[in-house]
Amino acid sequence: MSILVTGAQGQVGYELLIRRGDLPVVGLGRTELDLTDAIAIDNAFAVYTPRIVINAAAYTAVDKAESDIAAAYAVNRDAPGYLAAACARTGAALLHLSTDYVFNGNAIGPIPVDAPAAPLGVYGDSKWQGECLIREGLNEHLIMRVAWVFGAHGNNFVKTMLRLGRERDELRVVADQRGGPTPAAAIAECLLELAQRYLAGGTLPWGTYHYCGQPETSWHGFAEAIFIRAVAKGLLPCLPRVHAITSADYPTPARRPTNSMLDCTGLTVLGIAPPDWRAGLDAVLEALSA
Numbered sequence: 001m002s003i004l005v006t007g008a009q010g011q012v013g014y015e016l017l018i019r020r021g022d023l024p025v026v027g028l029g030r031t032e033l034d035l036t037d038a039i040a041i042d043n044a045f046a047v048y049t050p051r052i053v054i055n056a057a058a059y060t061a062v063d064k065a066e067s068d069i070a071a072a073y074a075v076n077r078d079a080p081g082y083l084a085a086a087c088a089r090t091g092a093a094l095l096h097l098s099t100d101y102v103f104n105g106n107a108i109g110p111i112p113v114d115a116p117a118a119p120l121g122v123y124g125d126s127k128w129q130g131e132c133l134i135r136e137g138l139n140e141h142l143i144m145r146v147a148w149v150f151g152a153h154g155n156n157f158v159k160t161m162l163r164l165g166r167e168r169d170e171l172r173v174v175a176d177q178r179g180g181p182t183p184a185a186a187i188a189e190c191l192l193e194l195a196q197r198y199l200a201g202g203t204l205p206w207g208t209y210h211y212c213g214q215p216e217t218s219w220h221g222f223a224e225a226i227f228i229r230a231v232a233k234g235l236l237p238c239l240p241r242v243h244a245i246t247s248a249d250y251p252t253p254a255r256r257p258t259n260s261m262l263d264c265t266g267l268t269v270l271g272i273a274p275p276d277w278r279a280g281l282d283a284v285l286e287a288l289s290a
C-alpha cells in the first residue's frame with residue numbers, strides 16, 4: 001500500500017519525492033507511467049496498490065497548448081478521468097492539482113473555490129474538464145488549485161527571469177495580471193500533510209481547495225523581487241531595468257487572467273496556512289546559487 005506520485009519529474013513531483021521522509025511514496029515519471037495510456041495506469045495500480053494517488057502530472061505549456069490541443073486534453077482532461085476510475089475501482093483516494101487558469105480572472109478580490117469556471121484558453125479548459133471528470137468519477141478526491149508555481153527544479157518564471165536577466169539590461173513584464181506565486185516545495189509539503197492525515201485517519205474533508213502564495217503581486221512585482229534577491233545572492237551581476245507593461249503590450253497565443261488571486265480559506269480552516277512566496281523565493285534562489 002503506497003502513495004503513488006505521477007508526474008514525478010515535474011516541479012511539484014520532484015519536491016514530493018525529496019520531501020517524502022518516512023512516507024511510503026513511489027514516484028513515477030512520464031517514462032515509467034504515461035498517463036494517456038489507461039491500460040498502463042491499471043497496470044501501475046496492480047503493481048503498487050496505492051491507497052492514495054497524488055497526480056502531479058500535467059501539460060503545462062500554456063501557449064503551446066493553443067495549437068497542441070489534443071495533447072493538452074489527453075493529459076489534463078482524459079488522464080485525470082482514468083485515474084479517478086482506477087481509484088474508484090480499487091478504493092484509493094486521489095489528490096489532484098489544478099490551476100487559477102480555470103477562471104477568467106474578472107472577479108474582484110480573492111477567488112472563492114465555488115466561483116464559476118470560465119477558462120480563457122486550452123490549458124485552463126483542459127484542466128477544468130479534468131476536474132469535472134474527477135468529481136463525476138470519484139467521491140474520495142481532493143482537488144487543490146494552485147497558481148504561478150516556481151521551484152529550483154524544472155521550468156518556471158523565476159528561471160526564465162534569471163536567464164533573461166543574464167542576457168539583457170532591460171526587460172518588459174506585464175503588471176496588469178495579479179496573483180500569488182506558489183513555491184513547489186510548499187505545495188508538496190501541503191500534499192504530504194494531507195496524505196499523512198488520510199493514512200492516519202482513513203478519510204479527508206474531500207472537495208476542492210485553493211492554495212497560493214501570499215501576498216498578492218503582479219508578474220512585474222514578482223520579477224522585481226526575483227532580481228533584487230538574485231543580485232544580492234550573486235546570481236546576477238547587476239539589476240536589469242524591468243519595465244511595467246500591459247498584457248496588450250505582450251501578445252501571447254493564450255490569454256491569461258487579470259486577477260488570479262485564490263481565496264485560500266478552506267485549507268486555512270484545516271490548519272494549513274498559505275505560504276509566503278517571498279520566503280519560498282529566498283529558498284529557491286539559495287538552492288540555485290549553491
Ligand SMILES: NC(=O)C1=CN([C@@H]2O[C@H](COP(=O)(O)OP(=O)(O)OC[C@H]3O[C@@H](n4cnc5c(N)ncnc54)[C@H](OP(=O)(O)O)[C@@H]3O)[C@@H](O)[C@H]2O)C=CC1
Nearest residue numbers: 007009010011012030034035057058060097099146148149
Ligand atoms: N507550473 C505552474 O505554474 C502551475 C502548475 N499548476 C498545476 O500543478 C501541477 C504540477 O505542475 P508542475 O509541477 O509545475 O508541472 P511541470 O510541467 O513541472 O511537471 C509536469 C510533469 O508531468 C509530466 N507529464 C506530461 N505529460 C505526461 C503524461 N502523459 N504522463 C505522465 N506524465 C506526464 C511532465 O513530463 P514531461 O516534462 O516529460 O512533459 C512533467 O514532468 C499540474 O497539475 C499543473 O497543472 C497549477 C498552477 C500553476
Ligand SMILES: Cc1cn([C@H]2C[C@H](O)[C@@H](COP(=O)(O)OP(=O)(O)O[C@H]3O[C@@H](C)C(=O)[C@@H](O)[C@H]3O)O2)c(=O)[nH]c1=O
Nearest residue numbers: 060062099100101147148149157172173174219250256
Ligand atoms: C518571459 C516574459 C513573460 N511575461 C509575461 C507573460 C505572462 O503573462 C506572464 C507569465 O509568463 P509565463 O509564461 O511564465 O507564465 P504562464 O506559463 O502563463 O504561467 C502559468 O502556468 C500555468 C501552468 C499555470 O497553471 C498558471 O498558474 C501560471 O503559472 O509574464 C512578460 O511580460 N515578460 C517576459 O519577458
Ligand SMILES: [Mg+2]
Nearest residue numbers: 060061062063
Ligand atoms: Mg509557462
